[in-house]
Amino acid sequence: MTPAVPPVHALLVVDVQSAFVHGAEAVPDAARLLDRVGHLISAARASGAFVVHLRNDGPPGATDEPGTPGWRLHLPVEEGPAEVVLGKTEDDGFYETPLNALLTRSGVRSLAVCGVMSEMCVSATARTAMELGYRVVMPHDAHATYDIPPAAGISGAVPAAMVSRTAEWALGDGVQIVAGAADVRFTAPTPRRARPAHGM
Template identity: 40%
Template sequence: MEIAENAALVVVDVQEGFEEEAYWGPRNNPGADRNIARLIDAWQASGRPVVFVRHDSPKPDSPLRVGQPGNDFKGYVEERRGKGGGPELLVTKSVNSAFYGTPDLGAWLDRDGVRQIAVAGIQTNMCAETTARMGGNLGYEVFFALDATYTFDGIGPWGWTLGADELARATAVSLHGGGFAKVVRSVELIEAAG
């Protein structure tokens, strides 16, 4: 795996509100936060760009809405912001894709000739996946660090349910098999970025 010197790490929605199990339900991948922290550290140590994405939910009952403690980044992310040697960007959004946030992520990446992004964060099958899909559609080479994401059990039409692990596997198959992204482990990205 070749990681460019200017490849950007896009850290999606690692916010306190996702700790509210009563709202979201059971989650998977308890090691995700550790892996996200390691990716941020590796990217910052190498001087590569890091993008921190925050979801400002418009839903009145969401733990992620503006003005609520759940809107804040998790502590380990907040304490890393501003600590890297490379460029850094804060994107806020109210939809699933970081490419539809403020400021314009695509314009920021393109300004510096960035053609590779690595995606990590929450939720695997929602904002992380949507950001990866759009990145692929926009022509970026996308690496999706599956073990640096997590999600929650889900309910769909007709009472269908899928567990968080099943949803994560479906995301991995869709992204990788569909050509949107290369699904990888965080250690592979860390080693390649070293």
């Protein structure tokens, strides 16, 4: 049984875009992934936690090129004070985006990370979150990637499930891995108050 972990203040949904979860180019078992990510989003909203949908802006000709069908977020978004969409151009969702400022202003000190791809954008975003001092929880069944094809003289094909598990392991002891999305609990953060102007 997965040990209980304290609730987190926020959910980062990484690149759950149609290019990666729908159609012939979807990650393996995309339906399961969408179900688990959907559960996390619903639970976060119900608890008043902060929800961030990261959306990758791919280069021209890529399946996630801005404005193309594959670029669109696949799950419904309820944008508002506690739920936002942020575009990014690199694997790391914190790189040259206002993500850290948004989380800090909202009082977030702990978060769960889910989405695609396990060893790329999910991993890079989780690693930076830990480096910035956030407590990070990663539900094993709520992130995914593709199989690694065979490479002559190096290895045979590596199944996607093994790639995802290795990505978790490579994050080290700082991340809290839980078995499933159902093991993640949320709570509303307490926004930080603005400091009064000097002399007030």
